[in-house]
Amino acid sequence: MYKKISTILFIALAYSCGSDDSSEYVPIDPYANITATFGSTINTESLANYANQTIPNYITKDNTGGNAITDKGATLGRVLFYDKNLSSNNTISCASCHQQANAFSDTTIASNGVNGTTGRHSMRLINTRFANEAKFFWDERAINLETQTTMPIKDHGEMGFSGTNGDEPFSGLITKLSTIGYYKELFQFVYGSEEITENKIQLALAQFIRSIQSFDSKYDIGRAQVANDGQPFPNFTAQENQGKNLFLSPPVFDATSNRTAGGLGCAGCHAAPEFDINPNTGNNGIIGTINGTGIDITNTRAPSLRDLVKLDGTTNGPMMHTGVITTLQAAIGHYGTINLAPGNTNLDPRLRPNGFGQQLHLTAPEVNAVIAFLRTLSGTNVYTDPKWANPFPN
Known part of the structure; x- marks a missing residue:
């Protein structure tokens, strides 16, 4: 009388008269502790979708290796x-x-x-x-x-x-x-x-x-409508498209004016569309420590630039390994004027053209344009999706 369910075990009960009627069963839940602890948050019969999430076709990098998500x-x-x-x-x-x-x-x-x-x-x-x-x-x-x-x-x-x-x-x-x-x-x-x-x-x-x-940002909406990142995104403002171009374009040193023109060259280390860190990157000129003693030139990794800030522009905590930078403006300012500190033998070569620390001479409108672009990299779902939330009762 019961439909067979793969995760439920059944124990046959005999009638008190001694007859053996296998049509009467008491279901036993082999995951009773999971149910008692997590309630409806985790249902072994209906798991959240982790393995087959939608990934944009322009995303090509993947370091899963032999540990496929299930x-x-x-x-x-x-x-x-x-x-x-x-x-x-x-x-x-x-x-x-x-x-x-x-x-x-x-x-x-x-x-x-x-x-x-x-x-x-x-x-x-x-x-x-x-x-x-x-x-x-x-x-x-x-x-x-x-x-x-x-x-x-x-x-x-x-x-x-x-x-x-x-x-x-x-x-x-x-x-x-x-x-x-x-x-x-x-x-x-x-x-x-x-x-x-x-x-x-x-x-x-x-x-x-x-x-x-996180692939539900304004950037992703625009990127899905064009053939490559170099094209103007139809959903971007003029300022956001300018910021994108500055992000993607390398800086060019003008010997006549002794100034750097062109873009910021951010994509040299944080390539679109993943905005991850290049594996061969040196440190970025921030070589301090949280406790303020000594120097640390070994920090060469960084997270993706996606979701640096929330949609309202508030930061997701301080940036860099020391947390010394707290705004996008300060982050851009750091890369606009790189100080080649004594003892830093591991500064990324892209940040010391001609042997000196990078000097980009950015204008205020350019800084604001790059900030506007970086804000387009933030999504919404990652902050609220229950499959990534605390499964334990509060």
């Missing part, structure tokens, strides 16, 4: 991303430093951890999948996203399973998660086994993070 894997990754149980004192999750409301970044310069604060500003996690650069962290110390996902967990200051300074090792986290009912069910659901390993955690977290995409 609805099951990304669902587990979402739970792990938001679960404070992944920290040693149950107070910090990945989402504590990478907040959906701020393009998966933080509004503070240094994010709070279990034993202090982060050494660099928390990088935005928008469109991390769509980049040639596969390495992660500002200094590229993680060879890929999978490796990166558990490094903050193993950091004494951030999430506290370092195995040093009195911390439990990562194996302590494995033991901890193995006692939690919804993880037993989730790992069984995703991998066919309750066994929890670091590799499985890495795969799931990376799938969730790579699923976070």
Whole structure:
């Protein structure tokens, strides 16, 4: 009398008279802990779409590698991303430093951890999948996203399973998660086994993070209507099209006037339409540290320029690894006048033409035009889509 459902087990009940009537069953939910913990937020019979999201045909970069996004894997990754149980004192999750409301970044310069604060500003996690650069962290110390996902967990200051300074090792986290009912069910659901390993955690977290995409911006609406980025976008204002041209065009040094003309050359490091960072980029001239002591010339990675700000122009937290820049105007101003600081042997060659720091001599209208263009790179859905939101009840 019951329709067969793949995820429900049935136990036959015998009548008290001793007869065996297999038409009477009591359904048993193998994912009762998932249901009890997350309610309707996670439905194992109807998962959110992570694996088959629409990607514009002009987006060609993809660093997924051998860890293809699945609805099951990304669902587990979402739970792990938001679960404070992944920290040693149950107070910090990945989402504590990478907040959906701020393009998966933080509004503070240094994010709070279990034993202090982060050494660099928390990088935005928008469109991390769509980049040639596969390495992660500002200094590229993680060879890929999978490796990166558990490094903050193993950091004494951030999430506290370092195995040093009195911390439990990562194996302590494995033991901890193995006692939690919804993880037993989730790992069984995703991998066919309750066994929890670091590799499985890495795969799931990376799938969730790579699923976070933003392609509903004014830029994307315009780009879909033209053959290439160099053409005027019909939905752009004249100012926005001017800013786009300045962004795409390289600067040209005029020896007669001893000035730089042309564009800003931003696309040399942040190529459209992904606006990711070129893998061979040096540092950008910002070599300070958050604590203000010493210099750091190893920071050569950057997030995509998409969703630098929200649609209303407010920032998604400070920019750069030190959080020293807080407005688009200040960011453009930095690249307009590059100071070649003593000791910076790793400044990107594109920022030191003729051996000197770049001097663009931008006019106020040009700066405003580039700002207008950068604002077109911001979408809306990424800030509110429930599939990337906290699955735990508030």
